Structures are given as C-alpha cells and as structure tokens.
Amino acid sequence: MLSFTDDGIVRYLNDTLARTLGYGEEELLGKHVESLLTIAGRIFYQTHFFPLLRLHGEASEIFLLLRHRDGTDIGAIVNARRRERDGTTLSDCTLMEVRERRRYEDELLRAKRAAEAANAELQARTTEVERVNALLLEQAAALEKQADQLREQAAELEVQSEELQALNDELMDRGEELELARSIAEEANRAKSIFLANMSHELRTPLNAIGGYVQLLEMEIHGPVTDDQRATLGRISRSQRHLLHLIDDLLNLARIEAGRVDYHLERVTTADLISGVLPMIEPQLATARLSLSVSATPGIVAVADREKAEQVLINLLTNAVKFTPAGGRVTVEACIAPEGEFALVSVGDSGIGIAPDQLQSIFEPFVQLRVRKSEGTGLGLAISRDLARGMGGDLRASSTPGKGSVFSLALPLAPPAG
Amino acid sequence: MHAMTVDVIRRNNVVVRGRGTQPMLFAHGFGCDQNMWRYVAPAFEDDYRVVLFDYVGAGKSDWTAFDPGRYASLDGYAQDVLDVCHALDLRDTLFVGHSVSAMIGVLAANAEPERFASLVMVGPSPRYINDGTDYVGGFERADIEGLLETMDKNYIGWANFLAPAIMKNGERPELATELSDSFCAIDPVIAGQFARATFYADNRADLARVSVPSLVLQCADDIIAPRQVGEYVHRALPRSTFRQMMATGHCPHMSAPDETIRLIRDYLTGSAAA
Numbered sequence: 035m036l037s038f039t040d041d042g043i044v045r046y047l048n049d050t051l052a053r054t055l056g057y058g059e060e061e062l063l064g065k066h067v068e069s070l071l072t073i074a075g076r077i078f079y080q081t082h083f084f085p086l087l088r089l090h091g092e093a094s095e096i097f098l099l100l101r102h103r104d105g106t107d108i109g110a111i112v113n114a115r116r117r118e119r120d121g122t123t124l125s126d127c128t129l130m131e132v133r134e135r136r137r138y139e140d141e142l143l144r145a146k147r148a149a150e151a152a153n154a155e156l157q158a159r160t161t162e163v164e165r166v167n168a169l170l171l172e173q174a175a176a177l178e179k180q181a182d183q184l185r186e187q188a189a190e191l192e193v194q195s196e197e198l199q200a201l202n203d204e205l206m207d208r209g210e211e212l213e214l215a216r217s218i219a220e221e222a223n224r225a226k227s228i229f230l231a232n233m234s235h236e237l238r239t240p241l242n243a244i245g246g247y248v249q250l251l252e253m254e255i256h257g258p259v260t261d262d263q264r265a266t267l268g269r270i271s272r273s274q275r276h277l278l279h280l281i282d283d284l285l286n287l288a289r290i291e292a293g294r295v296d297y298h299l300e301r302v303t304t305a306d307l308i309s310g311v312l313p314m315i316e317p318q319l320a321t322a323r324l325s326l327s328v329s330a331t332p333g334i335v336a337v338a339d340r341e342k343a344e345q346v347l348i349n350l351l352t353n354a355v356k357f358t359p360a361g362g363r364v365t366v367e368a369c370i371a372p373e374g375e376f377a378l379v380s381v382g383d384s385g386i387g388i389a390p391d392q393l394q395s396i397f398e399p400f401v402q403l404r405v406r407k408s409e410g411t412g413l414g415l416a417i418s419r420d421l422a423r424g425m426g427g428d429l430r431a432s433s434t435p436g437k438g439s440v441f442s443l444a445l446p447l448a449p450p451a452g
Numbered sequence: 453m454h455a456m457t458v459d460v461i462r463r464n465n466v467v468v469r470g471r472g473t474q475p476m477l478f479a480h481g482f483g484c485d486q487n488m489w490r491y492v493a494p495a496f497e498d499d500y501r502v503v504l505f506d507y508v509g510a511g512k513s514d515w516t517a518f519d520p521g522r523y524a525s526l527d528g529y530a531q532d533v534l535d536v537c538h539a540l541d542l543r544d545t546l547f548v549g550h551s552v553s554a555m556i557g558v559l560a561a562n563a564e565p566e567r568f569a570s571l572v573m574v575g576p577s578p579r580y581i582n583d584g585t586d587y588v589g590g591f592e593r594a595d596i597e598g599l600l601e602t603m604d605k606n607y608i609g610w611a612n613f614l615a616p617a618i619m620k621n622g623e624r625p626e627l628a629t630e631l632s633d634s635f636c637a638i639d640p641v642i643a644g645q646f647a648r649a650t651f652y653a654d655n656r657a658d659l660a661r662v663s664v665p666s667l668v669l670q671c672a673d674d675i676i677a678p679r680q681v682g683e684y685v686h687r688a689l690p691r692s693t694f695r696q697m698m699a700t701g702h703c704p705h706m707s708a709p710d711e712t713i714r715l716i717r718d719y720l721t722g723s724a725a726a
Contacts, residue, residue, distance in 0.1 A: 040707045041700045042673075066700075068675055073591065074598025076675045077651075080702035081483030081551075082606070088706040089487055097605045099598070143604060392516060 036127045038067045040088065040116075042079075045124060054131065056103030072099040072107055083112075087125050091116050100129075145240065145277075152233050153284075159225065166219040173215065177208055237281050245274045286417055297339040297424055301448045304334045304368035304377050311344050312366075315351040323360040330368035336377040336445035338425050343445065346418040346429070347379060350441045353414065354383035358438075376427060376444040387435040396431065418443075460539035464505040464532055465512040468540065470497035474569070475542040477503045479533060481551030481575075482650045483643075485511025488550065491709035495717075500546065505536050509642035518642055526552070526653050530559035537567050546720065548572040550705060551676065552650040554685075555658070562661050571666040572716055575677040575702050576685045578655040587656070590678050596651045600644055659688035666692045667719045669704065669712070676702040693719060 037046040044067055049059045055070060062069070068076040075098050086093045092115040100108040114127040184201055248271045251259060259267070308330055319326050336343075354364045362384040371378045388396065397419050419429040426446045433439035460466065467486065470476075476496050478489045486504040493502050506513040507529050522528035533556060537545065545568050549557040554576030561568040580589045581596070666689050670682035679696075686694040695715050699708035 066673060072598060073595040073675075074602050077591075077595070077599045078602045078606075080674075080676050081481070082603075084701065084703055085484045085488055085706060088703070089484075089490070097602060099602060143601075395516065 036067070036070075036129060037124045038127075040123055040125075042067045042084075044070075045122075051129060054102075054108065055100060070100055072101045075099040075101070083114075087114055087116050097132075142273075145237070149237060149281075152237075156229065156233075159222065159229065163219060163222045166215065166222060170212070170215050170219060173208070173212055177205070177212065180205065180208075233285075238278065241274055241278050241281070245271065245278075248274065283414075283417065295421075295424060297342065299337050299339055299425065301335050302338050302340050302343065304336060304379050304445075305330050305332060307336075307338075307340070307343055307347060307379060308366055308368060310340070311347045311351065314348060315355065318352065318355045319364065322355050322358070324355060324358055325363045326366070327363065328366045330366075331370070334368055334370060334377045335448040337448045338427070338445045342421045342425065343379075343443065346421050346443050347381065349414045349418045350381040350443065353441070354381050354385070354439075357385040358383040359385065362438075370447065371444060375447060377447050378430075378442045378444055380440050380442040382438060382440040384438040387437055388431070388433040388439050389435055390433075393431050393433060397429070460535045463508060463514040463517045464536055465514075466536055466539065467504045468501065469493075469504070470500050470502040472496075472498070472500035472502075474500055474544055474546065475503055475540070476500040476546045476548065477505075477533070477536070477542065479547065479549040479553035479556060480506070480510065481549075481553050482646055487511070488703070488706060489548075492705045492712055492716075495709075495713045503536065503540065503542065505532070507532050507646075509646060515642065520645060523642075523645060523649065525649055526556050526559055526655070529553075529556045529649070530563065533557065533560040534564060534567075537564070543567055544569045546570055546572065548574070548716065549576075550574040551576070551702065552653075555653065555655040558655060558658050558662055561664050562658055565663050568664045570664055570720075571662070572669065572719065573666060573685065574669045574705060574712070575671055575674055575682075576668060577677040577681045578659055578685060578688070579653065580651045580676070581654075583654075587684070588678075588680060590675065590681065591651070593652075596647070599651070600647055603643055603647065604640060656684075656688065659685060660690065662689055662691075664691070667716070668692055668694045669697055669715055670694065671697050671699050671701055671704050673700045674702045695719070 035046070035048040036044065036051055038044050044062050044065050047059070047062050052059045052062060055062070068079060071079060078098065083093060083096055083098070086096075092113075094113050096112045096114070098110055098112050100110050102108055109132050110129045111132050112127050112129050114125050116123060116125045184205070187201075248267050250256065252264065252267050252271075308328060312326075312328070316326075351364070351366075358364060364384075365380075365382040367378075367380045367382070369378050369380075370376070397415050415429070422429045422443055422445075427444045430442045430444060431439065432442075465486070476493075478486065478493050480486050480488050485506045489504060493504060496502055509515055509518045509523065519528075522531070529552075533547075536542070537560075543566070547557045547561065547568055547570070549555075549571065551574065554571070554573035555578060557568075557571045557573065558578075561571055577589060579587065580591050581593060582589050582591065668682055668686045668689070670679055671677070672679075674682075682694065686692050697704055697708070697711055697715065699711050701707055704712045
C-alpha cells in the first residue's frame with residue numbers, strides 16, 4: 035500500500051512495501067514517489083501514469099519497475115485511485131510484486147519480437163522472389179523482341195543464313211541464362227516454403243505448450259486454484275488462442291498468396307450457399323441481439339468452391355455481427371450483378387459504417403478500423419478477397435458512414451445447364 | 453485547397469473554442485493527447501481563440517494517416533503544427549507546448565516565423581540524453597530502452613487487463629470510451645516511434661535560430677526536464693523569459709493548473725504591454 039499527493043510526495047507507505055524495497059517504514063515518508071522507481075519507471079510515471087490518474091481518477095493494472103535500495107529492479111502491477119481526503123487529494127495505490135507475470139510477459143515479448151523478425155525475413159525473401167520474377171519477365175520480353183527482329187531479318191535477308199545461324203546461337207545462350215534464372219527463382223520459393231513450415235512449428239509448439247500447461251493448472255493437477263488465479267489463467271488462455279489464430283491466419287494468407295490453394299469449382303446455387311452458413315451464425319446473432327432478414331432471388335447458379343465460398347460468407351457475417359450494435363439488423367441478399375456476369379451474395383449491417391477513404395484499405399492485411407471492442411487479426415477480409423479472386427470472383431464493399439456497410443461476394447455465373 | 457483544409461481538421465482532431473481573435477494553439481506532449489490541457493485551456497477562452505489538436509497517432513486523430521517515414525523525427529510532428537496553422541490560417545499565434553511539444557514548436561516557428569507571436573514552453577528539453585561531459589540531459593540510452601520496454605509491457609497489460617476492468621465500471625461508462633480513446637488503444641508501434649523521436653532528438657542547435665519571444669516554464673524537481681536543462685534552453689533562446697514554478701514534476705498543467713494559468717497570463721499580458 036502506498037499513498038501520495040499530486041506533487042508525488044509519499045504520505046503513507048506500509049511496512050511490507052518499505053521492506054520489499056529495502057527501507058524502514060518511516061524512511062520513505064515525505065520522499066517523492068519517483069524515488070521508489072527505476073529511471074525508466076520515473077519517465078513512465080510522468081508521461082503515462084500520472085496523466086492517467088489525473089485525467090481519469092484511477093489506473094488499473096499498470097506495470098512499473100520499482101527500484102530496491104540495493105539497485106535491483108522489482109516488477110510490480112499497480113492499481114491506483116485518486117481521492118479527496120481531509121482537504122487533500124491523495125492517490126492510493128496497491129502494488130503487487132510480479133515475478134511470475136513478468137517472466138510470462140518477457141516470454142510473450144520475446145515471442146512477439148521473434149515473430150516480428152520472422153515476418154521481416156519473410157518479407158525480405160518475398161521481395162527477392164519478386165525481384166527475380168521481374169528480372170525473368172524483363173529477360174523474356176527482351177528475348178521476345180529479339181526473336182521478332184530475327185524473324186524480320188530472316189524474311190528479308192534469307193541469303194544471309196550464316197548470320198542468322200550466329201544469331202540463333204546467341205538465342206540459345208539466352209535460353210540457358212533464362213533457365214538458370216528460373217531455377218534460382220524456384221530455389222528461393224522453396225526456401226520460403228521451408229521457412230514458413232519451420233516458422234509454423236517454432237511458433238506453435240511453445241504456444242501449444244502454454245495452452246497445455248494452463249489446462250493442467252485449471253484442472254488443479256498441481257493443487258487448488260483460487261478464483262483470481264483461474265481468471266488469470268483464462269486471460270492467458272485467451273491470449274494464447276488469439277496468437278495461435280493469428281499465426282494460422284498468417285500462414286493461410288501466405289499459402290493463398292503463394293497460389294498453393296486448390297479450388298474445387300462446381301455449380302452451386304446461391305440459395306444453397308446461404309442456407310449452408312446461416313445455422314452457423316444464428317447463435318452469434320442471438321447473443322448480439324441482432325435481427326436477420328434474408329432475401330434471395332431463386333434459381334441463381336454460380337460456379338464456386340462451395341467450402342471456400344461458405345468460409346468467405348461466414349467471415350462477412352461474423353464481421354457484420356461484430357460491428358453492429360445490439361438491436362441492429364443484418365441482411366443477406368442474393369441477386370445477379372447489374373453488369374450480368376456475376377452472382378452477388380451480399381451481407382449488410384446497420385453498424386457505424388466505413389468512411390469512403392478507408393474502403394480500399396480494409397482489404398489490406400492487418401488493417402482494422404478503430405473499433406476497439408473487436409478482436410481478430412485484421413486478416414479476415416484480405417483472405418476472403420484472395421479466396422473470392424481465386425474462384426474467379428471478387429469481394430466488393432460499399433458503405434454509408436452512420437448507416438452501415440454492405441460486403442458482396444461476387445461469383446461467376448454458371449453457364450445454362452445443357 | 454478546401455478539401456485539404458477539411459482533411460487536416462479531421463486528421464488532427466482540431467477543436468476551436470473561445471471568444472477572442474488572437475489564436476492560442478495548445479500542443480500536447482508524449483504519452484497523452486489534447487485532453488491534458490483540460491484544466492488550463494478553458495481559462496483563456498474569454499480572451500483568445502483557443503485551438504487544440506492531437507498529433508497523428510495520438511488521441512482521436514486519424515491513425516491511418518500515420519506515415520512512419522514522416523513521423524520518424526520531430527520534423528513530421530512540426531509539420532502537423534504547421535498544417536493546423538495553414539488549415540485555420542492562424543497568424544500571430546501564441547503557441548503553448550508541453551514537454552516535447554516545446555521543441556516541436558521551435559521547429560515550426562523556425563520554419564514559418566511569421567505565423568507565431570510567441571512560444572510558451574512547459575518543461576522543455578532540447579536533448580534528453582547526456583552528451584559527454586558538456587551537456588547533462590538527465591538520461592542514458594539504456595534508460596530510454598527501459599522506458600520502451602515498460603511501455604511494451606503496459607500495452608500488453610492494457611489490451612488484456614485494463615479495458616475489461618474499465619468496461620465493468622457501470623457507474624461511469626464514459627470512462628471506457630475516453631480511456632480507450634486516449635490511452636488504452638494507442639498503437640504500440642506508433643507510441644514506440646513517438647518515444648524514440650522524442651527521447652533521441654537533439655534540437656540544441658535549433659534554439660539559437662528562434663526569432664520570436666518565448667517563455668520557459670520550469671517545474672521544481674522535474675526528472676524529465678531538470679532545472680539545468682531549462683536554464684540551458686533559456687540561455688540558448690535569444691528572446692526568452694525564464695520562470696521557476698512552485699509546481700513539481702513534469703505536468704504542472706495537470707498538477708498545478710492555477711499556477712500554470714497565472715504564469716502564462718502574466719507573460720502574455722506583460723508582452724502585450726511591451
């Protein structure tokens with residue numbers, strides 16, 4: 035326990051805290067609260083902690099580094115509340131020493147940094163593959179041009195066949211260069227695949243271990259668990275699942291971008307697609323207290339991979355549920371696009387909508403508009419659009435800020451059954 | 453031109469209040485947003501046109517406008533200040549900057565001195581890192597790395613712990629929105645970059661070029677901007693006034709708003725008379 039004034043002067047400090055910091059009970063009274071902190075902790079106090087307390091009256095679960103008299107650091111979680119007492123405003127804090135939590139957070143931070151480094155590496159390699167590809171294309175174009183010139187010359191100067199032969203030889207050489215460049219590109223691509231597989235393993239294994247151990251603790255294998263501990267385990271578990279999900283999304287995106295997804299195209303009616311996904315989303319609609327209306331023009335047949343089309347629709351419906359306040363409405367419609375080549379399955383919501391200048395960027399990986407209650411990786415729409423395009427279709431978005439958004443999965447119309 | 457004006461107002465969440473004509477532009481420091489001026493700015497609304505804004509990446513600004521290249525140094529933030537000046541066509545502006553914004557104001561005033569009447573600097577420091585034996589900024593690079601680590605940990609903590617705890621506070625639901633707007637939801641990458649731009653900056657050479665008059669408000673016992681740093685700023689600025697405050701810490705506008713208001717008002721009325 036600790037109390038200090040807005041000026042930071044310590045007015046009360048209990049014996050436990052004083053002893054934890056290596057002081058006697060009275061020694062820290064009248065000192066500045068900063069003298070309990072590391073230098074980094076003091077900056078954080080002035081730039082974040084104090085403003086938070088002053089503007090909001092309280093601060094919860096703030097991590098601060100305390101400094102022991104002997105100079106060692108002690109991590110602590112601080113909860114604080116500012117209140118009037120006897121004409122003075124004091125901030126009352128409870129501090130919890132957090133060796134264990136700090137260790138987990140260190141692990142988490144290390145994992146996060148490793149993931150960031152891996153991502154940078156992945157990007158570097160992708161750039162390299164793209165560069166080699168571009169080089170290849172350039173060379174192919176140059177070759178094409180030379181071949182054209184050759185043909186012209188052959189027609190005009192048939193008699194100079196010797197010269198033509200020489201040029202032909204050169205062409206052969208170029209072909210070998212081209213072959214070499216192609217094998218370099220293939221090698222780089224193979225390295226990327228191996229790297230992705232490794233990254234998947236390296237990141238998932240410790241994450242699954244975290245999940246497993248949390249379950250063991252929750253099952254009270256190591257002894258009884260208090261309600262607070264159980265709540266904390268729940269948070270660890272949620273974070274673990276979130277991270278796992280993020281990695282899955284990342285790998286899915288990489289796979290789609292590498293063109294390693296097979297599409298099983300078949301004739302499907304849009305009505306079938308809709309009735310296939312609605313049962314999966316209805317519980318979420320009920321929980322979020324949203325109404326649903328479905329209107330589908332009958333008899334529209336599209337060409338699509340049923341499973342992937344359903345995956346896209348579930349993603350769109352989940353987003354609609356996530357971004358629509360309780361009492362709102364979600365609509366599902368199927369029709370033929372005005373230009374006549376596509377079947378459209380549209381999911382509309384009565385949420386806050388999206389500003390026109392943000393409509394494009396929502397399809398970029400990792401972009402999430404600023405609605406903080408939502409969870410997720412920001413990869414959903416990027417993956418959905420890639421899947422739609424993989425089926426020869428597309429994903430379209432339109433929105434009126436304040437009124438809601440409509441996302442449409444466009445699928446090629448099937449030719450009339452013969 | 454008109455379209456661009458509208459864009460900056462929205463991008464920087466610009467708020468204009470007050471009944472005066474001369475503009476008074478308040479710039480927040482690192483770690484917060486324009487909310488930090490709520491105990492000081494209203495006192496000037498009778499006499500000035502009070503302008504508040506959030507830097508891109510802070511508060512309710514448009515975060516999608518955050519360009520890591522532009523905001524890699526304080527110049528990008530100074531451009532935000534100038535963009536706001538252009539958008540509202542501010543002239544003869546009284547600029548009030550807290551902490552890092554004092555130096556951002558210096559950069560803006562050096563770029564377009566004709567727009568500024570004076571600079572009020574609350575807790576300024578032109579360089580936070582010690583430099584050999586000649587200059588004591590107060591910190592070593594390791595201290596700043598420690599700050600970045602503490603921030604990182606709190607963003608993990610806030611995302612998972614703080615928000616739900618606040619959400620549970622049924623008596624004061626407005627806390628949830630405001631808190632997530634200004635603190636909880638700040639993007640850790642943006643916050644880290646702002647911290648680096650702030651604490652690794654060296655603006656000592658820019659001070660001598662300031663042509664407009666300035667006021668240095670120095671707190672007592674300010675770890676972030678110690679007295680010798682404030683005095684350095686005062687010596688280096690050609691036309692500056694130095695006022696030592698009773699207030700302690702680094703945020704007098706939040707811990708001692710009355711004294712802060714009084715000293716700024718004294719300075720402004722004094723220079724108006726001069």
